[in-house]
Amino acid sequence: MVRHLLADDDLSADEQALVLDLAARMKDEPFAVRTYEGPRSVAVLFDKPTLRTQSSFAAGIVELGGFPLVVDSRLAAIGTRESVADVARVLGRQTAAIVWRTFAQSDLAEMAAFAGVPVVNALTDDYHPCQVLADLLTVREHAGALAGVTLTYTGDGANNMANSYLLGAALAGMHVRIAAPEGFQPSPELVRRAGRIADSTGGSVQVTDAAADAATGADVIATDTWVSMGMEDSRTDPEAVFGPYALDAALLARANSDAIVLHCLPAYRGKEIAADVIDGPQSRVWDEAENRRHVQKAVLAFLDEQAAR
Numbered sequence: 001m002v003r004h005l006l007a008d009d010d011l012s013a014d015e016q017a018l019v020l021d022l023a024a025r026m027k028d029e030p031f032a033v034r035t036y037e038g039p040r041s042v043a044v045l046f047d048k049p050t051l052r053t054q055s056s057f058a059a060g061i062v063e064l065g066g067f068p069l070v071v072d073s074r075l076a077a078i079g080t081r082e083s084v085a086d087v088a089r090v091l092g093r094q095t096a097a098i099v100w101r102t103f104a105q106s107d108l109a110e111m112a113a114f115a116g117v118p119v120v121n122a123l124t125d126d127y128h129p130c131q132v133l134a135d136l137l138t139v140r141e142h143a144g145a146l147a148g149v150t151l152t153y154t155g156d157g158a159n160n161m162a163n164s165y166l167l168g169a170a171l172a173g174m175h176v177r178i179a180a181p182e183g184f185q186p187s188p189e190l191v192r193r194a195g196r197i198a199d200s201t202g203g204s205v206q207v208t209d210a211a212a213d214a215a216t217g218a219d220v221i222a223t224d225t226w227v228s229m230g231m232e233d234s235r236t237d238p239e240a241v242f243g244p245y246a247l248d249a250a251l252l253a254r255a256n257s258d259a260i261v262l263h264c265l266p267a268y269r270g271k272e273i274a275a276d277v278i279d280g281p282q283s284r285v286w287d288e289a290e291n292r293r294h295v296q297k298a299v300l301a302f303l304d305e306q307a308a309r
Contacts, residue, residue: 006109009167027137035065042300123160131161134292143219157180166193172201173201218254223245261282264288
């Protein structure tokens, strides 16, 4: 059966734990699993700027014994020169899986509907599941477990990272708090969806406009850029809106003394995060960036095994 990772809750709680266990093993033994030995090819498509996504997927696919077939989206012109469905039909016959970093979630869903091979969300406007899996692995390395851990996200609560934190952390049985100003909070439907997951895993979800309260007693504090890719022309003044939600030393001091700091990068020091925080002793940002490779390898291996059944 062909399975995809289009959103965080495409995995069950048990499957998420299995993927994280596999990622930890792959981190310890980078060449122990050779899913794409042959080599088999994996299509990797980028419609948005990329550093970590391209480097981590390319390196990871090679470690799995495969070949990262990087497709130049400017030449492919997916959705204009050729329909998403036609591109899916072509790539599905050439590759073992398709990884796509793009804008619309609906386009990703269409790719999955026609590809015939696993499709992985490498970031859309709605979700960033590979990043949150990397964050969960990073938290687990620090805390030893995920269930019962409190993660606070502060900043733009209506973006893909906030959405994926709600779903992914709830699946892990964590207590996830989103601190964001009114008008920039997750959709009520998404919050309800995460809440239903949390009810089944022992976690909880909370959305608030009070950053200080959300940070109090947290085990993890995460943030993201104030302006997401593709939103740069917004008329909103991000500093005026999100300034009170900046992750600085004062906000971090409200968390537990051993709390760790996450940021999916790129970071703008002095904006959403202070330099002395991202570069300070509680930051795990570089571990988090490395862990993209390990969790993505685990996702690809898991999906390939599912497809072979």
